[in-house]
Amino acid sequence: MHKVMTRTAQRHSASRPPTRRDTRRPGGGPSRAQGGAGPSRTAPAARQPAAVPQPRPTDLFADRLLLVLSGQRPVHAMLRHTAGRAYDDLVRLAEHGPxxxxxxxPVVRDIGYCQPRPGAIEAFARVGTGDRLRAMAFRLELGRDHRWRCTAIELGGTRTERNPDDD
Structure with missing residues (x-):
């Protein structure tokens, strides 16, 4: 049989670490020394953080399309972000590596857009490479799953030629 010896710590104020008196506690509640672990009724309400502004879908898609067309990302990275013939158009454009x-x-210098109807955005972007500017236009449509998808893309004002056998 083993005998366990225990010592009880003496409760001297000098041997105890100081209690926290910071008023910026999460939840704005009182410190443990004041009793209570949660917020009290007299404590001021905790401030809600300001909402972080979300980027517009046009900004996100312009950047994604630019990464694919400049060869920094593979074309299949846009597969779930496109609908209809836009993926085929993007493949044709990316093959030429414009x-x-x-x-x-290349960087996106400016983006403009209009909403011809609710749930559709037609956008353009000015793409700069050094001192040269190119134009990129694309259309976004809001799907039933509330996600934006690219449904058309043009680059430099010329539309990609479709093969009549694809129809």
Whole structure:
């Protein structure tokens, strides 16, 4: 039989760490020294953090399309973000590598858009590579699952030629 010896700590105020007196506690509640672990009725209400602004879908899609057309991302990265013939158009555009350049990477300089009807956005982006500007236009439509998908894309004002056998 083993005998366990225990010592009880003496409760001197000098041996105990100081209690926290910070009023910025999560939940705005009183410190443990004041009793109670949760917020009290007299404590001020905790402030809700300001809502973080979400980027517009046009900004997100312009960046995604630019990454694919410049060769920084594979075309299949846009597969779940496209609908209809837009993926086929994107594949044709990416094959030619219109934004693949040596030197500075292309960047989106400006984005504009209009809403022809609720749930549809037609957007354009000015893409700059060094001192050269190109135009990119695309259409976004809101699906039944409340996600935006690209349904059309054009680059540089020329529409990609479709093969009549694809119809």
């Amino acid at each position: 934004l693949r350049v040596r030197g500075p990477r």
